[in-house]
Amino acid sequence: MHTIYAAKKIITMNPTRPYATHVAVRDGRILGAGSLDELTGWGEYTLDQRFADKVIMPGLVEGHSHGMEGTLWSYTYVGYFDRMNPDGVIQSGVKSIAAVLARLRAVEATLSDPDAALPGWQLDPIYFNNERVTRAHLDQVSATRPIGLLHASGHIVNVNSKALELAGLLREGIDNPGVPLGEDGLPTGELKGPEVMGLVAQYVGFDQDFLAVDQAGLLNFGKLCVRSGVTTATDLASRLAPSLVTMMQTVIDAEDYPARIVSLLFHGGVSPDELIKRAHELRAQSSEKLRLGMIKVVADGSIQGFSARLRAPGYYNGAPNGLWYISPQHLEQILTQSLATGLHVHIHTNGDEATALLLDTMEQCLVRHPAPDHRFTIQHCQLADTAQYRRMARLGLCVNLFANHHFYWGDEHYRLTVGPERALRMNACATALQHRVPMAIHSDAPITPLGPLFTAWCAINRLTASGRVQGESERIGLDEALYAITLGAAYTLKLDGEIGSIETGKRADFAILEDDPETVGGANLKDVAIWGTVQGGRVFAASEL
Amino acid sequence: MGDGAGRASVCRQRTVKTIPITVIGGYLGAGKTTLVNHLLRHAQGKRLAIMVNEFGELPIDADLIEATQDNMIALAGGCVCCSFGSDLIAALRELAQMQPPPDNVILEASGVALPGAIAGTLSLLSGFVLDGVLVLADAETVRQTAQDKYMADTIKRQLAEADMVLLNKTDLVTPQELVALRAWLPQWAPAARVIATQRAVLDPAIVLQDFIQLEHVASGGPLQHVAGFETCQLAVTAVADAAEFARQLIQDNPGLVRAKGFVREAGGALKTVQIVGQRSEVSLAPAQARAGMVLISLAGDIMR
Structure with a gap:
């Protein structure tokens, strides 16, 4: 006995049969897509009409997100843009400092413990005419409880006087570039950079390992997946301590968890030998819905944080070059041992110098350990130039580009970080495809919201927040964008034989849409309404989460 | 606020x-x-x-x-x-x-x-x-x-x-x-x-500055031997300002690697002075401290 779902339209992403009206599902897998007549040959069936007026696509694949997106929603949202929370409620963006304070005051009024911290997230003062948030602002909300607001970039936090006091930072004589001082000689409350932020994190409620998701957050993350049509998402990356793995297994392997999670092991904090050993142990613990054993290496920082490694001529505003987070020797060891023992590595590079180091290292490693289908993937790879894409193609590398970035920070890259010319080539989707580099595009949630259709819209239109098209020649077409958020992303995870298209034998993972992306078109793709998902044959309606 | x-x-x-x-x-x-x-x-x-x-x-x-x-x-x-x-x-x-x-x-x-x-x-x-x-x-x-x-x-x-x-x-x-x-x-x-x-x-x-022995400084006991370096004691009685004293000490002694001790400021307060390379740190001295400094310099660069 199997189920046949009827739909208004099924976009299969399978070129031999690109469209269908029905899809048959048995035991979580697809029997086939086609007309009802064609599918009756599989035997006795139940015809399910609930999607008869919907459009079905392959379940969307988010190739670079963090489970932490789910965790952050337990803090107060103070972002500039409207954003949907795990319960499907659109949190309106706050458009001024006064509005930020008003929202915090409203939350503050609900807190019964007078000492409880008040953490917020996604603050983005670049949209407030660059007026800086200060501790004086936040002290208006509370002078007695610690308040901390994490910026959207993830690189800065604003705190109130109480938080500074608890951290021992409300004093004169501080001389640190990460701690700007006011006219009174005391810190303004803005703390820049992960080290300095770490001094206050525990006092303002950000007290857990920032790479790790907690149980409630993981459940929230699953809800966000359903609401955005995602059936497979990465958690990129995590330290994956045994206790965390146990929690993730319990949550994700449960029948009611709606997404397949691919969690990558972060390279930091362990030696290359330990890393390889641990990745093999984790791989053996993979289940159908929790995939483990891949490695994430972080080579440099971020462009908007000026910690990415850029080649000459460096940062447009003259900022010194960024930071390496791994030595060439350790990178070489990790890549070589992974190639030799069949592990799959994704490497974060933001600046083009970090990408250059990776390409050089990869070339050496592949000479020693040729691997015909390694699919090592460069994550972000925001600033790569055409010559680098040519090398990626020859080295068999994939790329996962941060398409959302030019919407959220494109204007800033143009005027401040890399300047007009290089801003145009950032996240060069068209160049990647032109040079046949297998490509995905991503949100890096929680840095930007989870939502592959929005990400596809970003890659198609390349609009910045101010409404400029930035990099016309790097725009891609609707078909290419839809491929990138399904099979493209699945390919970078070596899951393209299993998910990413609707065809016989694959997992029954579908995005159920109210609108047809092909009718709506690239210009409005972000507005396509999402009904929910089918994941492994189980139906998840966003309205019933 | x-x-x-x-x-x-x-x-x-x-x-x-x-x-x-x-x-x-x-x-x-x-x-x-x-x-x-x-x-x-x-x-x-x-x-x-x-x-x-x-x-x-x-x-x-x-x-x-x-x-x-x-x-x-x-x-x-x-x-x-x-x-x-x-x-x-x-x-x-x-x-x-x-x-x-x-x-x-x-x-x-x-x-x-x-x-x-x-x-x-x-x-x-x-x-x-x-x-x-x-x-x-x-x-x-x-x-x-x-x-x-x-x-x-x-x-x-x-x-x-x-x-x-x-x-x-x-x-x-x-x-x-x-x-x-x-x-x-x-x-x-x-x-x-x-x-x-x-x-x-x-x-x-x-x-590590903690390994500099100050016990003998005030009592005039034997000087700590630091292999490969020249060690000397400085019997400082009083200085106008401890931070300024430290800066001057660094400036006058290009071979100075480390220094540690206590000096009494004009105002009467006894201060701990610690120097590493060209970095100095001044803080309140512990109660039992007595004035005097130990200086460790690269051999041949001892202060005049």
Whole structure:
């Protein structure tokens, strides 16, 4: 006995049969897509009409997100843009400092413990005419409880006087570039950079390992997946301590968890030998819905944080070059041992110098350990130039580009970080495809919201927040964008034989849409309404989460 | 707005016991781990806490290890070694909770880390005080690494942030090369005192101010012997301003590597003065302290 779902339209992403009206599902897998007549040959069936007026696509694949997106929603949202929370409620963006304070005051009024911290997230003062948030602002909300607001970039936090006091930072004589001082000689409350932020994190409620998701957050993350049509998402990356793995297994392997999670092991904090050993142990613990054993290496920082490694001529505003987070020797060891023992590595590079180091290292490693289908993937790879894409193609590398970035920070890259010319080539989707580099595009949630259709819209239109098209020649077409958020992303995870298209034998993972992306078109793709998902044959309606 | 600012800004003087932290930087292979093991072998009863970014193949010599847990290794003589991963602050706060707390923390930075940035953060952390930034340079390879396509600026920034550069593995280069290296280093490490070593062997008093013995200063007892260095005592009676006194001492003594002691200011307060390279730190002296300074200088550079 199997189920046949009827739909208004099924976009299969399978070129031999690109469209269908029905899809048959048995035991979580697809029997086939086609007309009802064609599918009756599989035997006795139940015809399910609930999607008869919907459009079905392959379940969307988010190739670079963090489970932490789910965790952050337990803090107060103070972002500039409207954003949907795990319960499907659109949190309106706050458009001024006064509005930020008003929202915090409203939350503050609900807190019964007078000492409880008040953490917020996604603050983005670049949209407030660059007026800086200060501790004086936040002290208006509370002078007695610690308040901390994490910026959207993830690189800065604003705190109130109480938080500074608890951290021992409300004093004169501080001389640190990460701690700007006011006219009174005391810190303004803005703390820049992960080290300095770490001094206050525990006092303002950000007290857990920032790479790790907690149980409630993981459940929230699953809800966000359903609401955005995602059936497979990465958690990129995590330290994956045994206790965390146990929690993730319990949550994700449960029948009611709606997404397949691919969690990558972060390279930091362990030696290359330990890393390889641990990745093999984790791989053996993979289940159908929790995939483990891949490695994430972080080579440099971020462009908007000026910690990415850029080649000459460096940062447009003259900022010194960024930071390496791994030595060439350790990178070489990790890549070589992974190639030799069949592990799959994704490497974060933001600046083009970090990408250059990776390409050089990869070339050496592949000479020693040729691997015909390694699919090592460069994550972000925001600033790569055409010559680098040519090398990626020859080295068999994939790329996962941060398409959302030019919407959220494109204007800033143009005027401040890399300047007009290089801003145009950032996240060069068209160049990647032109040079046949297998490509995905991503949100890096929680840095930007989870939502592959929005990400596809970003890659198609390349609009910045101010409404400029930035990099016309790097725009891609609707078909290419839809491929990138399904099979493209699945390919970078070596899951393209299993998910990413609707065809016989694959997992029954579908995005159920109210609108047809092909009718709506690239210009409005972000507005396509999402009904929910089918994941492994189980139906998840966003309205019933 | 809150009135917290006025209240908290007063508490500047360090009255509670603070733990000195020495940051050890330098590129892979320069000898950071060798130095750490050397210090552990000459801990002289002090409880050292070694912080490493990660447990490499052999972070600590096996014979020093007493027990190993997830991210902490218990070592002979009450010393410990912890890996901090990416959350240094949390690891340090945990360390400060140890009973009894460690006497000194030695932080071995990763090969690509900028030790000055780490030191800058540590100096903001209550309960700790920065004891200096020591950067190791591999005499055999440092000039080559400083020209590396990818690592050049990182190596130079590491050197520039050093209070002391340990030019290590000098036994692996010819005397001529050593002379050339000594001429080359100051342009990249202008603020640092350069100390040549082999297998990172040197007196712990150079690395850790706690190992400078002050007991005999006031009583006129025997001078502490620091191998390879000249030690002298300075009987300072009174100074106008301790911070200015420290600055002057540094300026007048290009060979001064370390100094520690107590001076009485014109106002009457007894202050602790600590100097490493060109960095000085002044704080209130402990109650039982008596005026007097110990100076350790590179041999041949003793103050006049």
